[in-house]
Amino acid sequence: MPQLYNLKAGVSTEADLVAAPEHYQVIAANGAATISNGVVIITKGTACAVTLGTPTSAQNGTKMTFVSATAAAHTVAAATIGFNAGDAAKDTGTFGGAIGDGFSCIAYEGEWLVLTNTNVTFA
Numbered sequence: 785m786p787q788l789y790n791l792k793a794g795v796s797t798e799a800d801l802v803a804a805p806e807h808y809q810v811i812a813a814n815g816a817a818t819i820s821n822g823v824v825i826i827t828k829g830t831a832c833a834v835t836l837g838t839p840t841s842a843q844n845g846t847k848m849t850f851v852s853a854t855a856a857a858h859t860v861a862a863a864t865i866g867f868n869a870g871d872a873a874k875d876t877g878t879f880g881g882a883i884g885d886g887f888s889c890i891a892y893e894g895e896w897l898v899l900t901n902t903n904v905t906f907a
Contacts (some may be wrong), residue, residue, distance in 0.1 A: 839891030
């Protein structure tokens with residue numbers, strides 16, 4: 785029997801909720817990633833140079849995950865600001881060259897703060 789809802793009270797169970805698929809973008813050639821919540825899947829067969837712009841204060845909380853779908857030493861560069869407020873000393877993340885390498889970061893006050901990291905070196 786299907787789940788009954790109390791529509792007047794707006795009650796349902798968590799089992800009734802269907803999560804929307806996470807937004808993703810595919811990058812198959814050198815270029816810029818669009819700043820938006822979601823996953824960036826890098827599919828270029830050789831090293832891909834991805835640029836990531838400086839987030840605005842209005843974009844605080846935007847979470848991005850970069851992941852490699854190919855075995856290549858991709859780079860993600862946040863020119864000038866760097867990652868973790870590292871400026872030019874930490875403005876590029878270089879992937880180790882394995883499928884599944886990647887990292888996630890969150891925008892906060894004009895910076896990209898790294899949340900997780902799998903085989904990516906920031907320098």
